[in-house]
Amino acid sequence: MLPTVLVVMTGLPGVGKSTLARALAARLDGVPLRIDTIEDAMVRSGVVARAGGWAAVPDAGYQVAYALAEELLGAGRLVVADCVNPFDETRAAWRAVGVRAGVPVLEVEVVCSDEAEHRRRVEQRAAEPADVPRPTWQDVLDRRYDPLPAGPTTLRVDTGAGIEPGLATVVDAVRRLRTSPA
Numbered sequence: 001m002l003p004t005v006l007v008v009m010t011g012l013p014g015v016g017k018s019t020l021a022r023a024l025a026a027r028l029d030g031v032p033l034r035i036d037t038i039e040d041a042m043v044r045s046g047v048v049a050r051a052g053g054w055a056a057v058p059d060a061g062y063q064v065a066y067a068l069a070e071e072l073l074g075a076g077r078l079v080v081a082d083c084v085n086p087f088d089e090t091r092a093a094w095r096a097v098g099v100r101a102g103v104p105v106l107e108v109e110v111v112c113s114d115e116a117e118h119r120r121r122v123e124q125r126a127a128e129p130a131d132v133p134r135p136t137w138q139d140v141l142d143r144r145y146d147p148l149p150a151g152p153t154t155l156r157v158d159t160g161a162g163i164e165p166g167l168a169t170v171v172d173a174v175r176r177l178r179t180s181p182a
Contacts, residue, residue, distance in 0.1 A: 004078050004103050005177050006069060007170065008094045010085035011110035012145055013135045014122035016159030016166075020110055021082035023167050028174060030078035038064050062090060066097050073101035078174070086145040104177045106155065108170055109148035114160035153177070 007024065009017040018034060025032040039061035042048050051057045062083065069079045085091055091107065098105035112118035122137045135143070148154055155173055157166030 003178050004073055004076055004101075005174050006073055006079050006081065006094070006098045006101065006103055006105045007174060008081045008083070008085060008091070008105060008107050009110055010083065010091070010107060010148055012118075012143060013084065013140050014118055014125065015110045015112040016121070016163055017082050017084075017110045020108075020157070020159060020163045020166060020170070021080045023163060024170055024174075025078075025080045027167070027171055028078055030080050031072050033065055033069055033072070033079055033081045035061050035065055035081075035083035038068075059090075062093065066093060069094075070097050070101050073097070073103050084143075084145070086143070088146060091148070104153065104180070106153050106170070106173055106177055107148055107151075108173075109154065109156045110166070111156060111158050112160045113158045117160055 007021075007030070009021050011017050018036070021032045021034070024030065039048075042061060042064075048054060048057060048060075051060075065081060065083065069081055072079050081094060083090075085094065094107070095105050112121070118140075119137050122135065122140055125134055148156070150156075155169060157169055159166055
């Protein structure tokens with residue numbers, strides 16, 4: 001089995017992170033780990049409401065994802081984390097997961113340079129599940145998001161014209177990390 005990698009997709013809602021993450025996981029026999037899925041389950045279970053709302057537990061979904069990722073990486077699985085991951089603090093936490101698991105971390109900032117396409121994706125995306133609202137275009141515009149700094153294990157891919165070019169770039173980067181000496 002090839003050495004494993006933690007790939008962390010980061011970017012605003014609607015840029016194509018989930019589509020890219022699912023395609024990458026399928027291509028490399030990895031496990032997609034989507035924050036929205038975790039947070040949706042937490043809302044449906046009532047745990048967020050019982051805690052007093054997201055303000056009382058703002059990073060709970062991420063904490064669950066970190067734990068799941070570390071366990072999956074420990075089992076030798078490639079993990080593709082799919083999350084907005086908007087701040088240096090959350091990015092540092094993902095890198096710490098990689099350190100604890102002893103695997104390289106590839107951070108991928110996903111952008112959509114075609115603003116009309118980005119807006120269309122946000123406005124036409126269905127809530128999954130229907131009882132958990134998704135952000136509006138104005139929510140996306142107003143959201144705090146710190147761009148990912150450039151580095152040796154960071155990529156920036158643009159999905160404005162589709163995911164295939166970005167997917168190929170990320171697959172190549174993961175393959176290089178898997179074959180690099182530790």
